[in-house]
Amino acid sequence: MFPKLDPILHSELRLAVISILAGVEDADFSFIKKQTGATSGNLSVQIDKLCAAGYITVEKGFKGKMPRTTCRITEAGLQAFSNYVTALQEYLSAGK
Amino acid sequence: MEQNKEMTASESLALIAETMNNSRRVILRTNAKHFILWGVLLTVLSLVIYFLWHSTGSANWNLLWFAMPAIGYGTAALVNNKKDADPKNEISRLLGLSWSAFGFFSVVLSAIAIFAVPMNITLIIVLLLGLAECISGVILKSWPIAIAGMIMGIGGAVAAVLLKSEAQLLLFTLGGLLLAVTGLVIKLQYK
Numbered sequence: 001m002f003p004k005l006d007p008i009l010h011s012e013l014r015l016a017v018i019s020i021l022a023g024v025e026d027a028d029f030s031f032i033k034k035q036t037g038a039t040s041g042n043l044s045v046q047i048d049k050l051c052a053a054g055y056i057t058v059e060k061g062f063k064g065k066m067p068r069t070t071c072r073i074t075e076a077g078l079q080a081f082s083n084y085v086t087a088l089q090e091y092l093s094a095g096k
Numbered sequence: 097m098e099q100n101k102e103m104t105a106s107e108s109l110a111l112i113a114e115t116m117n118n119s120r121r122v123i124l125r126t127n128a129k130h131f132i133l134w135g136v137l138l139t140v141l142s143l144v145i146y147f148l149w150h151s152t153g154s155a156n157w158n159l160l161w162f163a164m165p166a167i168g169y170g171t172a173a174l175v176n177n178k179k180d181a182d183p184k185n186e187i188s189r190l191l192g193l194s195w196s197a198f199g200f201f202s203v204v205l206s207a208i209a210i211f212a213v214p215m216n217i218t219l220i221i222v223l224l225l226g227l228a229e230c231i232s233g234v235i236l237k238s239w240p241i242a243i244a245g246m247i248m249g250i251g252g253a254v255a256a257v258l259l260k261s262e263a264q265l266l267l268f269t270l271g272g273l274l275l276a277v278t279g280l281v282i283k284l285q286y287k
Contacts, residue, residue, distance in 0.1 A: 023185055
């Protein structure tokens, strides 16, 4: 019996976002946008979904006079990401 | 990456690996900028103090070293003063901590050497510089940088005893060049 893949993470853009955040302390919205190549609108929607699931936190502030949105992965997000990778590896090893 | 498409297991793992590697590369390239900045600053300042000391015969020009943190951090702040800050990861955090420790020890010991207990401060700082460089090499898993740090620290300490007065400053010129080269190596490594 294979573990069920987390539907929140099993989406290309959300998975890319969580992969970036898993390797850094925090990241600006614009950094994530540049790394993923997504549009602002689509990225905002996916970030909201990750935030609603409790996988990331979003902090809005300013750097000088410019607005700045910072995202950070939570403990729950790291655990979900780890479980997701483990599940993927099980799928792949079963397929060999 | 506009479509929120469903992926196969191998596509998902490939995406994770690619995304993590890309952001790691970007972060380390940002670190390279700092190595180059401090390396150039150290090279230029050591040469300026060397020529001032050499031409006037006064060692008091060494007080200019205390301007280095202000110039370096000021320039780094200007370089980083863009809207979107690059994130930090474990490697950049460890590098930052190592070099902050180097800066702290250097400034405090220099102040003690000048105002309280005279000591061969060139020997101490060049040793610290080599040690910090060597630790950076280990963190970055770059043997050329680690070995260059060892040579800088050990060779520099010996040279600091053998060289006299302003000639010792040229060790910092070499140290600065080494830092700048380290930055270039990181930049090339994580292109």
